Amino acid sequence: MRIALLTEGGYPYATGDSRLWCDRLVRGLAQHEFDVYALSRSADQEARGRLPLPPHVRLVRTAPLWAPQDDGRTYGRRERRRFAGHFRELAAAICAQEDESAGDRFAAGLYGLAELAAEHGGLYAALRSEVAVRALEAACRAPGANRAVQAAKVPDYLAFADLLERALRPLSLDWYDDRSLGAVDLCHAASGGSAALPGLLGKRFFGVPLLVTEYGVQLRARYLAEGGTGRSAPVRALLAAFHGKLAAEVYDRATLITPGNTHARRWQERCGADRAKLRTVYPGMESERFAGLGEGGDGGDPGTLVWVGRVEPAKDLVSLLHAFAEVRKAEPRARLRIVHNPYGQSAVAAGYLAHCQALAAQLFPDEAADAHAVGDNPVSFEEIGGPEVPDLVDAYAAGSVVVLSSVVEGFPVSLVEAMFCGRATVSTDVGAVVEIIGGTGLVVPPRNPRALADACVALMRDTERRERLGAAARARALELFTVEQNLAAFRGIYLELISHCPVRREPVGADGEPLLFAHPAEAHVPGSWARGASGPGWADAASASQRVGAGAGTGPGERDV
Template identity: 75%
Template sequence: MRIGMLTEGGCPYAPGESGLWCDRLVRGLAQHEFDVYAMSGSAGQEERGTPALPPHVRLARTAALWAPADDGVSLGRRERRRFAEHFATLARGVCTGGDGFAEGLDGLAVLARDHGGLPAALRSEVALRALESACRAPGAHRALQAVAVPDLLEAADRLERALRPLSLDWYEDDGLASADLCHAASGGPAALAGLLAKRFCGVPLLVTEYGVHLRARYLEGREDRLSAPVRALLGSFHGLLAREIYARADVLTPGNTHARRWQEQCGADRAKLRTVYPGMTADAFTAVGESGDGEDAGAAGDGHTLVWVGRVEPAKDLVGLLHAFAEIRREEPGARLRLFTAPARDEESAGQLAHCRALAAQLFPDEAADAHAVGDSPVSFDEIGGPEAPSPADAYAAGGVVVLSSVVEGFPLSLVEAMFCGRATVSTDVGAVVEVIGGTGLVVPPRNPRALADACLALLRDPERRARLGAAARARALELFTVEQNVAAFHGIYLELISHSPVRRATEAVDADGGPVPFAHPAEFQVAGRLTGAAHIPSWAADAASGPPAGADTPGTPKEARR
């Protein structure tokens, strides 16, 4: 089958483990064809370039969401009037949270398909006036009443980027129309492109969310320090778009229960939901766990050392972890804490790391003669890839207990890595943490250094318990979170979806009525070797593919088959 893979910032722009699952899925299903349709979210993603794609990826098309688009399309008078009507309907739905959103979105989609792209129109004065009128209309959200011109300009710019799939040329016969199904690797614009392919071409749509796109948009508004009217308008738009995506998608695959709850709250039908955990490459980490098999299983590494691995940012609450470790040192003077950090991405990350170093020196003034030397200070900071920790696996191997102190978390990848390594864990109860560990680690409330310290002390003082929890964690991770289980799950879902739809090809053999010819491509056609190719199709299949002979009175394909 042929899958149209729709991504936003993922494959082939995969920046980390959260995006690599898509690349691994494509490479793991080499028996199928993939067409990758990728949207880049920033200039940095495009500057980093893309890896070489495997041979079964037929094509890769890209679109940029981070830059203003200028397609040169100028709508005529009649089309401008249609645009004004459809956009006003959509804007009223967004501002009041009521009906009209789906109708307006569908009208804009048809207009864009028939008359070219809409980037200029969505930033035009007509669009701004429609937005302003909708914001001030009776029933609009209270925060929108104070909207000003700068707010309207900012909102129009962000709405155009979110609606950029309307203006893409991905829905032709040589594009998504030739796919057997679309797999959107996230919500938002990627899934919107899948909705359009389903609307115009009848292609089934599968939507996967490992991080909830709607939640990310809510947080983005605060991080970008947008005004209250802009946050309210964009929040309503993305909420309504998510509802439309969840309603029209054929199958939804959240990556965990946390994401599933978000989708259910947005109206997703439970019958469509299938939880599929993200697959991770386990070999490097399981080697660490295997080194502790036998009598010392789970007890490998320094049993007096706590390990934290991740990116330094406020959501990880390293400040709370350092205060918790101060409590631990009072009761266990031999305990140590090793912090393995990813390289700082920007000045903010570097500043946060500097603040944590200063706090560690303040909390342990008599011992911090050299904050970089493990032997001189109970707290050390190491960068992943450095001489002390050449790989994440080596970081987990350095201690007996792995700690996660986050106050906000989605799917905790670092916990899964620690579980592969056979390490006992202490975590805060955030995101999908409880679902991931499944009783193989200790969980405490977030922002509670005392509770975090008590849980760490319980494991530091009990090597047998550490060993039991570590072995159980490793077995759970190998069962649920490997690439193999992820690929197998999606392969099954693909087959299920395709079983309800005919094979779609621009060059599909058709009968006199334009319907697909049954058995035109027999199973033998896909077998590698001497049977492969048109020259080796059985005569009965060749006759079917060529259509009925001249003058033959052969009935057309039933309507059920054409569906």
């Protein structure tokens, strides 16, 4: 089977959100061939290089979303009219209030632009042209337009046109022919949004089924990120409307959607995903790395709390520090170790870390002379890979209770790692936390330092309870969140999709002429014609029809399952 893996800002680059689980997926399903189609987010990401790829990755095609991609083509009068008509449909759907026709108009405009780009190119210049800006202005001022976009001015139209061109850049790529996405049996998008756009076109142009996996809902992430961009309110409203319509179209056209947890599943349902298409598949994580600690029975220092993760405002370390001040009143010898990964730290994260270090010095003035010290300082800020924490496992080994204090969370990776280590946990009730914990840890409301402190003190004082919760947490993690269960789920999903949605291609011989009788007659019988039948003839015929439907034959680019 030949799989096209579609990514944005992740695999096969060495940095990015999806690189780890995509790499495990590709290596774990070595019986299939993989083509990787990757969209990069920055020059820095490309400069950091790629992960080493296994031999069954046939090809890697990449395209940047950050650099100008002008092909130098311009439209004649007929093409300009086509572009103006399709773009008006798209802009009207983006600016309009929600109604039943908006989704159809968005799809008509989107696919019309894609067909125009495939035939003539030139979409880069057209999306930044005066025609596009005037169409945006007319859509924002049209009767029934969303009130949030009616106040848009010319600078807002120009800013949104630039952002829209970047988001629609996958429409102009040269990935849509019989040697690229037209030659695969399945498109697997590693996220929604722009990464799924090539999959939408692969399904529209070639009938290739589309599988969408979201471990963190792309639409939700974009909504959260927009708050700190400094863009005007009309531009933020236009972007939110565009990405909302795109998410709805992706969910509508996808053959199957695999959210990583129930929290993501609820978001997808709210954005229009059909429940019948949704199937939860938990991310797979390597448990062997933590086996020594989890099976060794070492409970760690009972007086030490551990926090592990990326330092950023959403993690709410401020509430954690205030909660620890309350913990120190009940347990004067308690310590808090904040362990973070400095790799790829943004300027915002660095500023937030400095703020938290200053707050720790303010809350513990007599003991925090050195914010980086580990000795007698009750709060320490340590880096993974540093002298105090040479490996991630050492961070979890340092204490008996692992704390998560986030106000926003998708799938909490650090929480699952703590569970693999057999640690008792105290977490805030955000994202998929309750689903992940499943009764094996304590959960408190977010932004409530007093509740967080009380839960930590309760576990620090009860050794038997800590051990019982830690053992239950490890058993739950090994059952639900291992690489093996993730691979088993996708192995079955791939075969199911290929058998139910085979790609029908016209087989041709070496001379380019169609091959007569390449498809057996029974392959065209509607319904499950092999179900309930018996005998080797029926089984052989069913197997043959599936091989043909999945692309078996003598034509170029075709593969047996």
